[in-house]
Amino acid sequence: MRALHRNIIVLLLLLAFIGSASAQVIPPSIDTAEDLRGRIEAAAEWGVTKDLDIEAGIETRLNNNIGSVDRLHSYIGAKYEIGKYLDVGGDYILINIHDSAKGTWEKPRHRFNINAEGSAKVGNMEFALRERVQTTLRTDSVNRYEKPNPEIILRSRLTATYKIPHSRWSPYILFELYNTLNAPKAVANFKSEPLMVDNYITRYRAGVGAKYRADRDHRLDFYYYFDFDRNYNIDYKKGSGDMKGHVLELEVRHILGISYKFKL
Numbered sequence: 001m002r003a004l005h006r007n008i009i010v011l012l013l014l015l016a017f018i019g020s021a022s023a024q025v026i027p028p029s030i031d032t033a034e035d036l037r038g039r040i041e042a043a044a045e046w047g048v049t050k051d052l053d054i055e056a057g058i059e060t061r062l063n064n065n066i067g068s069v070d071r072l073h074s075y076i077g078a079k080y081e082i083g084k085y086l087d088v089g090g091d092y093i094l095i096n097i098h099d100s101a102k103g104t105w106e107k108p109r110h111r112f113n114i115n116a117e118g119s120a121k122v123g124n125m126e127f128a129l130r131e132r133v134q135t136t137l138r139t140d141s142v143n144r145y146e147k148p149n150p151e152i153i154l155r156s157r158l159t160a161t162y163k164i165p166h167s168r169w170s171p172y173i174l175f176e177l178y179n180t181l182n183a184p185k186a187v188a189n190f191k192s193e194p195l196m197v198d199n200y201i202t203r204y205r206a207g208v209g210a211k212y213r214a215d216r217d218h219r220l221d222f223y224y225y226f227d228f229d230r231n232y233n234i235d236y237k238k239g240s241g242d243m244k245g246h247v248l249e250l251e252v253r254h255i256l257g258i259s260y261k262f263k264l
Contacts (some may be wrong), residue, residue: 028186028232028248037070038062039257046264051081055091057261066256069102077113087117090227095136107139124165130157145190146234152181153202160213178203186234191241204228207255217263227253 043057056076077091093111098104117130132155142149156179161172173177178201185196209223228250235245 025244026186026188026243028246030248030250031233032250034252035063035254036065037253037255038066039255039259041257041259043259043261044264045261053079055079055261059259064100069098070100071098071235072096078096079115085119087115087119089115091115109139110137111135112137124163126161126163128161129160130159131155132157141192142234145184145195145236147186148180148182148184151183154179154181157205168213169210170213172208174205174207174209176203176205176207177201178205183232184234186232186243186246188243189241190236190243198232200230202229202231209257219261221257221259221261223255223257223259225253225257227255229253 039059039061040056041059043055046054048054054076055078057074059073059075061070061073062068075091075093075097077088077089079087083250091113093113095109095111097106097109099106112135114133115130116132117128119126119128119250121127134153134155135150135152137150138147155176157174157176159172159174162172163170178196179231180200183198183200183202185198187196188194205225205227207223207225209221212220212222214220229252231249233245233247233249234243236242237244
């Protein structure tokens, strides 16, 4: 009887080992890249009331060492001043992505942002903290185990601006974190295992820039961003559902940008 019990225990342990081995996820390989990118933006602002502003504009983004168009962002948004130190608002962005290798435009994406920004002044310094919930809806067909749709990200940005006395220039520095809220977690087989949600920081951004006020209605913004972007690229076999690829993509992006805004 003891021998039978021992054999049963050994069999259960063996089955548990086989089951755990079959459920193991392929450890991610690492793919690194670096790119110089550019941004050119033009926008118009309209003060509807004393506390409510509407802004609309278009931004062209360049990649491949500023050699090709990456995407176009067309947006409209509103900002409402609750008090002297707090603004809330939201905006919609239509994203058209360009595939430079194929020379074609992919199906557009729709992005919705909800923003809350608090600020405080200390002498000639102004500090601002913005929290943004960013939701991006894809129009192409994706496997929800590979890409979330919609993708939800929390963006936290801290900015420090110095207003130079008797000058039209205002230099600033900023730091921002992107935190994904619903990224799919890698599984061994998406057909047999439930969808699990992962949460991790996808981007670290540090930037410097300077705003120039030409007059009361026209402003320019020159900036440089250093982005460290990290994302998991998960790929499954359509037939069996088994994982066939798991890559941690790490990319350093140097972004040069100029923005022009005017008040209506």
